[in-house]
Amino acid sequence: MTSPVSTQPMDPSGPTGRLCQWIDSMSLSDIPESIKTRAKYLILDGLTCALVGAHLPWSEKATNAILSIEAPGVSEVFGWERKISPMSAALLNSTFTQGFELDDWHSEAPLHSNSIILPALFAAASTRDSKTAGSSFLLAYLIGLEVGPRVGKALYGADILTQGWHSGAVFGPSASAAAVSKLFSLNAAQTEDALGIACTQACGLMSAQFESEVKRMQHGFAARNGLLAAILAKGGYLGIKKVYEREYGGFLEMFSKGNGRNPQFLIDEVTKGLGEKWQTENVKIKPYSAMAATHGAIDCVRKLQAERPEEMKRLGDVEKIVLEMGEVEFHHGGFEVQRPLTSTGAQMSAKYVAVTQIVDGKVLPPSFRFDMLERDEVWSLVERTTCVLTSGLAKWGQRVTIAFKDGTKLSAEVAAPRGVKPDLSNEEIVAKWKDLTKGVINDARRDRIEKLCFGLEDLEDVMELSAELAGITNNPIA
Structure with missing residues (x-):
């Protein structure tokens, strides 16, 4: 049986x-x-x-x-x-x-x-x-x-x-x-x-x-x-x-x-x-078309663009950009990138994504077309950008500092990116769907x-x- x-x-x-x-x-x-x-x-x-x-x-x-x-x-x-x-x-x-x-x-x-x-x-x-x-x-x-x-x-x-x-x-x-x-x-x-x-x-x-x-x-x-x-x-x-x-x-x-x-x-x-x-x-x-660990850097740049719009248009005067981040974000998105870059590599790179926000004012699909990945104005800034592993930041926190050739420094920090704190609302999800x-x-x-x-x-x-x-x-x- x-x-x-x-x-x-x-x-x-x-x-x-x-x-x-x-x-x-x-x-x-x-x-x-x-x-x-x-x-x-x-x-x-x-x-x-x-x-x-x-x-x-x-x-x-x-x-x-x-x-x-x-x-x-x-x-x-x-x-x-x-x-x-x-x-x-x-x-x-x-x-x-x-x-x-x-x-x-x-x-x-x-x-x-x-x-x-x-x-x-x-x-x-x-x-x-x-x-x-x-x-x-x-x-x-x-x-x-x-x-x-x-x-x-x-x-x-x-x-x-x-x-x-x-x-x-x-x-x-x-x-x-x-x-x-x-x-x-x-x-x-x-x-x-x-x-x-x-x-x-x-x-x-x-x-x-x-x-x-x-x-x-x-x-x-x-x-x-x-x-x-x-x-x-x-x-x-x-x-x-x-x-x-x-x-x-x-x-x-x-x-x-x-x-x-x-x-x-x-x-x-x-x-x-x-x-x-x-x-x-x-x-x-996600509100942005990039790996989640890069979103803090995007929001730091957005903050600077809102607070200091004229300085943030002086792309040719930028001497150095420093992105500070925690361990997970650094290991996941803080790697070095070289030209030419695939869209995958670009969307995973904190450097590339932050510069995309600086140049385009947004991080959405059109910025990662093959032709857009070859822009000199983007790569010129990427080459002046450094990612730094930093202790003492909040769990999702990141800090971006932009130094200009005339000695001006702009810095912004976020404790967590948009989409984490606060969450995207149901209404924002519908807006994303329609857009x-x-x-x-x-x-x-x-x-x-x-x-x-x-x-x-x-x-x-x-x-x-x-x-x-x-x-x-x-x-x-x-």
Whole structure:
């Protein structure tokens, strides 16, 4: 006689087991209305980024390469009017969402949740025989938002960036697998399998930030791998049990090796505050098209431009620019850059981004077109800019000092960038959506997507929203 299959995790009282039981037990009614409302605006921001990114040059390069080997499938490719396999659709749609450094990030455990969770969920929904209600989609999305950062906080959050790992690509498979497991209504044991399969695929090298295009795709690996993990678990395939707390070869044990911390990792963070403290509240929305750790420098320059507008126009008289920043910001964005520079390298560089704000008065997609990356007036200032690791600044604080040839010095400091303190409001997210999609999609389509997004809880089938995303979009920097 075959033994009955357990629906419980291997160790229900352990960190992995408790997390899986929480995922299994959660319903939409357990989540505060304010969190559900904010989540719909976060989703809209993710869709903004995906549509804007769908036909960027590097997105088209990746898409054409994958379409050349893909047979027709069931999953929409956003902005392309093509359906392919769920795995490849999740990979590409994530790559679009991460395509221009416009997407969300988590302030305590850096990952770009929308580029991980949304592509995986839309692909997962396309595989189902029955309709996927918008309410089920929203619940699964929120599960992903809660799980990914908790896994990251167990590894000291942004600390992993200083070790050279791409944090979101490491934390992300857990978020994707958890979200899709919930959408598939997997029980706690199956969810444990999904997380175990997802975690063994986690990886991402932060050296991708310099000249590569693959930095744009690394969250896509997380989206795809978490989706694969949940599909395998749904089919009965067994994953690593107790994956977070295992001493030999466990996820936290391996990704924390050599970090010099004591304790090496924070296992309690995996389940700390579940259902009480909402990590969704720490998802931040970017006002600028650049890596989040550069935003403090941008805001310092904006402050100087507002307070000393005439001096800030004297670009030819600038002798030296000094950007002071903390450890994470310095390691992530304080690197040296050389001409020629790719758009990825430019958007990750504190030097280049700060100078872009000085020259253009804004940091948005058009500044990173290939021709714009070759401007002499920008490079002349970049060459006079230095990044300095500075202690004593606030957690997100940065300071910019500009010295002129006549001895004048202008200095500005911010304790935290816009989008962190204060957060972008829901109204500002809508304004970002309308501004960035202008010319990318028509107004009627924009209004339909916005209506479906905000009415998600009453939507009968989320594939109606997916179909709107699938239509052809325009390249915003063509």
